[in-house]
Amino acid sequence: MKSRIIALVAMMVMAFTGSAFAGAIQVKGSTTVLPLMQKAAETFMKANPNVSISISGGGSSNGAKALIDGTTDIAMMSRDMKGGEIQKATDNGRKPVQFIVALDCIVPVVNPGNPVSRLSKAQLFGIYTGKITNWKDVGGDDSKIVVISRDTSSGTYDCWKSKVMKKDGKKHRVFPGALLQASNGAVAQAVSKNKKAIGYVGLAYLNKELKSVSVDGVSASVLTAKDGSYPISRGLNIYTPGEPSGEAKALLDYMMSPAGQKLAADTGFIPVK
Known part of the structure; x- marks a missing residue:
């Protein structure tokens, strides 16, 4: 067949x-x-x-x-x-x-063992600028957040910077303590192996070893990307x-x-x- x-x-x-x-x-x-x-x-x-x-x-x-x-x-x-x-x-x-x-949608992801399943753009901004450092501050366990990001040559990073890291008309860089990865696959692998980690990947890289996190109460999907309700989508x-x-x-x-x-x-x- x-x-x-x-x-x-x-x-x-x-x-x-x-x-x-x-x-x-x-x-x-x-x-x-x-x-x-x-x-x-x-x-x-x-x-x-x-x-x-x-x-x-x-x-x-x-x-x-x-x-x-x-x-x-x-x-x-x-x-x-x-x-x-x-x-x-x-x-x-x-x-x-x-x-x-x-x-495509850029989706925040955590380890399946992490209880956090929803975050706001403001919380993501705080995590990726290094201002929020503990999961308990966003509804999770009392543990340090391990921040994983794409490297600066990545289009995924560029979109994340434009749509998440923008405040008061200014784009902010991901803070120096983040662990930079060269591909979506590398981000997915790093998050899947660390219960304290957070990262972001394209839709095609979601798998059972990752848990997607909704953004401002909206989950990434075909419908939410097409109707514009998901806040981190792109061509x-x-x-x-x-x-x-x-x-x-x-x-x-x-x-x-x-x-x-x-x-x-x-x-x-x-x-x-």
């Missing part, structure tokens, strides 16, 4: 792209977008065996840098490109074109240097097709179509 499904999806890709392609595609950037890109690339290459797709993470900022310096055909980014990045790319003859391939982006063509365009067209959008849902993200 599984082989039949794979074959059917491959036929859908072939039908959608119209013909087989040959060549190589370099994809770099966001670890949040990575699992969706890996699934899309796997299916696309089954239908187009002469296409080789090389994918690496490293964070949204690394994706932007690779697009600027010409070492990637597609940049995965879980944030929008900054004005300075767009200008540098444009100056290099690689004017970025943006495509939103899915929606997941693909950037190409100029209008995409050839194999890159075919891959992007597949990701935006019904079959590609189903992959986004299957990965744990929210389809845009």
